[in-house]
Amino acid sequence: MTxxxxxxxxxxxxxxxxxxxxxxxxxxxxxxAASGFSAFKSPFDPKPGLSLGDxxxxxxxxxxxxxxxxxxxxxxxxxxxxxxxxxxxxxxxxEVARMLVDMNVPRKTLxxxxxxxTPAKLADVVxxxxxxxxxxxxxxxxxxxxxxxxxxxxxxxxxxxxxAADAATAVAFGFDEIETTMRVxxxxxxxxxxxxxxxxxxxxxxxFQCSSEEAEELKIGMAGFTSYAETVSVYGTEKxxxxxxxxxxxxxxxxxxxxxxxxKMRCTSGAGSELLMGFHDRKSLLYLEARCLCLQRAMxxxxxxxxxxxxxxxxxxxxxxxxxxxxxNLIAVWLDLECASGNDARATESxxxxxxxxxxYLIAGSDxxxxxxxxxxxxxxxxxxxxxxxxxxxxxxxxxRDFEADGGLTPVGETRVMELRSRAVDAISAVLEELxxxxxxxxxxxxxxAASGSDETRTFSGRDVAMISEAIYERSITVIDVIKALxxxxxxxxxxxxxxxxxxxxSGDYLQTSAVVRDGRIVSAVNNPNDYQxxxxxxxxxxxxxxxxxxxxxxxxxxxxxxxxxxxxxxxVTRVAYRPTGPAAATHNPKEVVIGIxxxxxxxxxxxxxxxxxxxxxxxxxxxxTEGGCTxxxxxxxxxxxxxxxxLSAARLxxxxxxxxxxxxxTAVIHQKDRLPHNNxxxxxxxxxxxxxxxxxxxxxxxxxxxxxxPEPVIVPTRGEAMGSRYHARVSLIYAIETEMTSExxxxxxxxxxxxxxxx
Amino acid sequence: MxxxxxxxADYPLAENRPDVVETKAGKKLDDITLDGVLSxxxxxxxxxxxxxxxxxxxxxxxxxxxxxxxANFERGAELVDVPQDVIMRIYxxxxxxxxxxxxxxxxxxxxxxETYGAEGVAAFIEEAADVYERRSLYxxxx
Numbered sequence: 001m002t003x004x005x006x007x008x009x010x011x012x013x014x015x016x017x018x019x020x021x022x023x024x025x026x027x028x029x030x031x032x033a034a035s036g037f038s039a040f041k042s043p044f045d046p047k048p049g050l051s052l053g054d055x056x057x058x059x060x061x062x063x064x065x066x067x068x069x070x071x072x073x074x075x076x077x078x079x080x081x082x083x084x085x086x087x088x089x090x091x092x093x094x095e096v097a098r099m100l101v102d103m104n105v106p107r108k109t110l111x112x113x114x115x116x117x118t119p120a121k122l123a124d125v126v127x128x129x130x131x132x133x134x135x136x137x138x139x140x141x142x143x144x145x146x147x148x149x150x151x152x153x154x155x156x157x158x159x160x161x162x163x164a165a166d167a168a169t170a171v172a173f174g175f176d177e178i179e180t181t182m183r184v185x186x187x188x189x190x191x192x193x194x195x196x197x198x199x200x201x202x203x204x205x206x207x208f209q210c211s212s213e214e215a216e217e218l219k220i221g222m223a224g225f226t227s228y229a230e231t232v233s234v235y236g237t238e239k240x241x242x243x244x245x246x247x248x249x250x251x252x253x254x255x256x257x258x259x260x261x262x263x264k265m266r267c268t269s270g271a272g273s274e275l276l277m278g279f280h281d282r283k284s285l286l287y288l289e290a291r292c293l294c295l296q297r298a299m300x301x302x303x304x305x306x307x308x309x310x311x312x313x314x315x316x317x318x319x320x321x322x323x324x325x326x327x328x329n330l331i332a333v334w335l336d337l338e339c340a341s342g343n344d345a346r347a348t349e350s351x352x353x354x355x356x357x358x359x360x361y362l363i364a365g366s367d368x369x370x371x372x373x374x375x376x377x378x379x380x381x382x383x384x385x386x387x388x389x390x391x392x393x394x395x396x397x398x399x400x401r402d403f404e405a406d407g408g409l410t411p412v413g414e415t416r417v418m419e420l421r422s423r424a425v426d427a428i429s430a431v432l433e434e435l436x437x438x439x440x441x442x443x444x445x446x447x448x449x450a451a452s453g454s455d456e457t458r459t460f461s462g463r464d465v466a467m468i469s470e471a472i473y474e475r476s477i478t479v480i481d482v483i484k485a486l487x488x489x490x491x492x493x494x495x496x497x498x499x500x501x502x503x504x505x506x507s508g509d510y511l512q513t514s515a516v517v518r519d520g521r522i523v524s525a526v527n528n529p530n531d532y533q534x535x536x537x538x539x540x541x542x543x544x545x546x547x548x549x550x551x552x553x554x555x556x557x558x559x560x561x562x563x564x565x566x567x568x569x570x571x572x573v574t575r576v577a578y579r580p581t582g583p584a585a586a587t588h589n590p591k592e593v594v595i596g597i598x599x600x601x602x603x604x605x606x607x608x609x610x611x612x613x614x615x616x617x618x619x620x621x622x623x624x625x626t627e628g629g630c631t632x633x634x635x636x637x638x639x640x641x642x643x644x645x646x647x648l649s650a651a652r653l654x655x656x657x658x659x660x661x662x663x664x665x666x667t668a669v670i671h672q673k674d675r676l677p678h679n680n681x682x683x684x685x686x687x688x689x690x691x692x693x694x695x696x697x698x699x700x701x702x703x704x705x706x707x708x709x710x711p712e713p714v715i716v717p718t719r720g721e722a723m724g725s726r727y728h729a730r731v732s733l734i735y736a737i738e739t740e741m742t743s744e745x746x747x748x749x750x751x752x753x754x755x756x757x758x759x760x
Numbered sequence: 761m762x763x764x765x766x767x768x769a770d771y772p773l774a775e776n777r778p779d780v781v782e783t784k785a786g787k788k789l790d791d792i793t794l795d796g797v798l799s800x801x802x803x804x805x806x807x808x809x810x811x812x813x814x815x816x817x818x819x820x821x822x823x824x825x826x827x828x829x830x831a832n833f834e835r836g837a838e839l840v841d842v843p844q845d846v847i848m849r850i851y852x853x854x855x856x857x858x859x860x861x862x863x864x865x866x867x868x869x870x871x872x873x874e875t876y877g878a879e880g881v882a883a884f885i886e887e888a889a890d891v892y893e894r895r896s897l898y899x900x901x902x
Contacts, residue, residue: 246855247856247892250856257836257839259833301832480802483794495797506783506810507789522774522775
C-alpha cells in the first residue's frame with residue numbers, strides 16, 4: 001500500500017542539476033530558415049550559377065543583372081574575374097571541397113579559383129566540409145604563415161592610467177594588435193593617447209586602433225595615435241546595408257580614405273548581423289556571409305574581421321552555428337583576405353563551449369585568432385565580454401602548451417608585468433603632466449599598477465577623463481606632441497617606439513594583407529605567405545618559440561618537490577624515530593597486524609600528499625590496531641614501493657594474516673595474506689583527501705579483520721575532484737624517490753618506531 | 761625608381777628598398793628620427809603616406825596576385841592630397857539618402873576629378889550615382 005500512497009516523483013533530478021549549470025543560461029533557437037535561423041542551407045538560398053556574355057555578367061546565382069541589388073552589382077563588377085569564372089563555376093563543388101583539404105593542391109591554385117566563384121558557389125563548396133575539414137582547410141588557406149592575436153584593452157572608467165598599464169601588459173603577452181573603445185564616446189581621444197603610450201612600453205610594433213564613430217576614428221588616426229581600423233562593417237542584404245547607413249560604394253570610399261591616410265584597415269562582417277538587423281531575406285547565414293566576403297574582396301580591403309563577431313552569439317543558438325562560423329572564416333581566407341577570426345563576443349556561458357569554440361583556431365592558427373581577446377577583466381570590457389578574457393588568459397596560455405600550438409601569446413612573469421605596468425603608468429602620467437592635461441597622484445598610480453580591474457583603482461573621475469579627452473581634441477594634440485612629451489620626461493625608449501610605429505605609414509608596407517610587426521619587422525602575407533603543403537611545411541614552432549610557449553608559471557620540478565620534503569624533515573625528526581632492528585620474519589601471533597611502510601617512508605619523505613606528517617599517520621594506525629584489540633608491528637619493505645605489495649607482504653608476515661601497506665604519499669591498503677595482489681580488503685587510493693581519522697579507522701578495521709570480524713569498510717568520500725590533474729605530477733616525482741630506494745630481493749626490515757614528544 | 765614595377769622581392773620597401781621610400785618633403789626613412797622630431801625637423805606631415813608609396817604598394821599587391829587590393833591603393837593614392845573635410849563630406853554624401861539626386865554625386869565626382877585629379881575615384885562615384893538611381897537611394901531617409 002505504501003507504494004501507492006507515496007507521491008511518485010515526476011522528474012529525474014538530473015534535469016534539475018542540469019538546469020543549474022551555466023549552459024542553461026544559453027538559449028537555443030529552433031532551425032527555421034524562413035525566420036533566418038539556418039546556418040548552412042535555406043530553401044531560399046539561390047543555386048550557384050553564372051552566365052557571362054562577352055565577358056560581362058548577365059546573371060549571378062539565379063539573379064538576372066537587371067534585378068541585381070547594390071551588393072550583386074558590386075560583386076559582379078569588382079570581385080568576379082571573368083577570365084577564371086567559367087572554369088571555376090563549372091567545377092563540381094565536391095571536387096573543389098576536396099581540393100581545399102588536399103595538401104597537394106597549393107593554396108595559390110585555390111585562391112585563383114575563388115576569384116571566379118560567386119557567393120553561392122563558395123558557400124556550396126565549404127558546406128561539403130565537416131568541422132574538422134574546415135579547420136584543416138583554414139590552416140592551409142590562411143594568408144600569413146605565422147599566427148597572431150589581438151586584444152581588447154578597455155576599462156569601465158575609461159581611466160587613461162589603467163588603459164596605459166593594460167596596454168603595456170597586453171603587448172607583453174604578445175598581442176600583435178590592441179583595440180580600445182570607450183564607455184563614453186567623448187573619451188575616445190584620451191583612450192587613444194593612453195593606449196598608444198602604453199603600447200609603446202616594453203617593445204614597439206603592436207598595432208593599435210580606437211573603435212569609435214567613423215569620422216572620429218579617422219580623425220584620431222590622422223592625429224597619429226592609431227595605426228589600424230576594423231569597424232568598417234558590411235552586410236549581406238541590401239536592406240541591412242542601408243539600415244547600417246552605408247552602401248558598398250560609401251564603404252569602399254572609406255577604405256580608400258584609410259589607405260590615403262596610411263592606416264591599415266579591415267572590414268567587419270559576420271553571420272547573424274542581418275538577422276539581428278531584421279533583414280535576412282530568409283537566406284542562410286553562410287550564404288549571406290559569402291556575399292559579405294566577396295564584397296570585401298571586391299572593395300579591395302586587405303582583410304576582414306569575420307566569424308560572427310557581434311552576431312556570433314545568435315549564430316551559436318542555431319544547429320551548426322559554430323561550424324558555420326568556421327566555414328565563413330574559411331571563405332574569408334580562401335578569398336585571400338587577412339582574417340581576424342572572431343572568437344570575441346562571448347557566445348556562451350558554458351566554459352566547455354568556450355574551450356571547444358577556440359580550439360580549432362588555436363591548432364589551425366589564424367592571422368589574428370581573436371579579434372578581440374579580452375585582455376582585461378570581463379566587466380572592464382567596453383565591447384562586452386569576449387569569448388576569452390583576462391580571467392581566462394592563463395587557461396589559454398596552458399592550451400597553447402597542451403597542444404604545442406602558437407596562439408600568438410607568450411607567458412610573462414609576475415616581476416616583468418609589474419615593471420611594465422609601473423613604467424606605463426609613469427609614462428602616461430608624464431605625458432598628461434607635460435601636456436598640462438592632468439596631474440595623477442601617487443595614490444592613483446599605485447592603485448592602478450596593482451589593480452586586476454577597475455573596481456580596485458582609485459583614479460580619475462569620469463568628468464576628469466572627459467576633460468582630458470576634450471582638451472586633447474580641442475588643442476589638436478598629435479602624436480608628435482606626445483612623442484616630445486615622453487622624450488622631455490626621460491621616456492626616450494617609449495618615444496622612439498611610438499615614433500617607429502607612426503613611421504610605418506611612410507612606406508605603407510603594413511597596408512599589405514595580414515601585416516603585423518614582429519621583432520621590429522613587417523611580417524605579412526607578402527613576405528611570410530602560408531606555404532602549407534603537408535607535414536613539415538607551413539607554420540611550425542621553432543625550438544625558441546616552443547620554449548616561450550611552454551614556460552608557464554608554477555611548473556613543478558623534481559628539485560622543488562625535494563626542497564619541500566626536505567623542509568618538512570626537521571619537524572618530523574622531533575616527532576618520531578625509526579630504528580631498524582634487523583630482518584623481519586613471520587610470526588604466529590593471531591592478533592598481530594603488520595604495517596608495511598614504503599622504502600622512503602620517514603627517511604626521505606615526511607608527509608602525505610594531504611600534508612599529514614607521517615608520524616601522525618603511523619601513530620593513529622597503530623592506535624587503531626591496538627584499540628581494536630590487536631598488536632601492531634612495523635616493517636619497512638625494501639623490495640617494493642607498490643601499495644598492494646606493501647600490504648600483501650605485510651599480511652604474509654603478520655600472525656593474523658592481515659597487513660596494512662602504506663606509501664609515504666599516504667596511499668594505504670588493508671590486505672590479507674592469501675588474496676591476489678590487487679584484490680585487497682580496503683584501499684585508500686585518494687591520499688590527498690584522506691584524513692587522519694580515516695587512517696585511525698583503517699587501523700581499527702585491520703584489527704577487526706584480524707579477529708575474524710566483518711567491519712564496515714572505511715570509505716574516503718570524494719566529490720569528484722580531478723585528483724590526477726591536481727596531484728599526479730607531484731605524486732609521480734615523489735613516487736620516483738620511493739622506487740629509487742627499492743632493490744630486487746631486498747628483505748623486509750623490522751622497525752622499532754619511537755614517538756618523541758607530542759603528536760604533530 | 762626604375763621604370764620597372766616593384767615586385768614581392770622588393771617588399772617590405774622600408775627594409776629592402778629604402779632607396780625608393782621618401783616623404784612628401786623628400787625626407788628618407790633614416791631622416792625620421794627622434795632627434796628630428798625633437799628639433800622640429802620632422803613634423804606630422806612627414807609621417808604621412810604619399811601617393812607614390814601607395815602606388816608602389818599597389819605594384820606589390822598586383823605582383824602578389826591581389827588586384828582588388830591594388831585598386832584600392834590606387835584609389836587611396838588619388839585621395840592623399842584631398843583634405844580631410846572634403847573626404848568626410850563626400851563619404852557622407854555617398855551614404856544612403858544623403859544625396860537628393862544623381863546630380864549631387866556627379867558634382868562630387870567632378871570636384872574630385874577637376875580639383876584633385878582623382879580620376880579613378882571620380883569614376884567610382886559616377887558608377888555609384890547610376891546604381892543609387894536604379895536602387896532608389898535618392899529618397900530622403902528620416
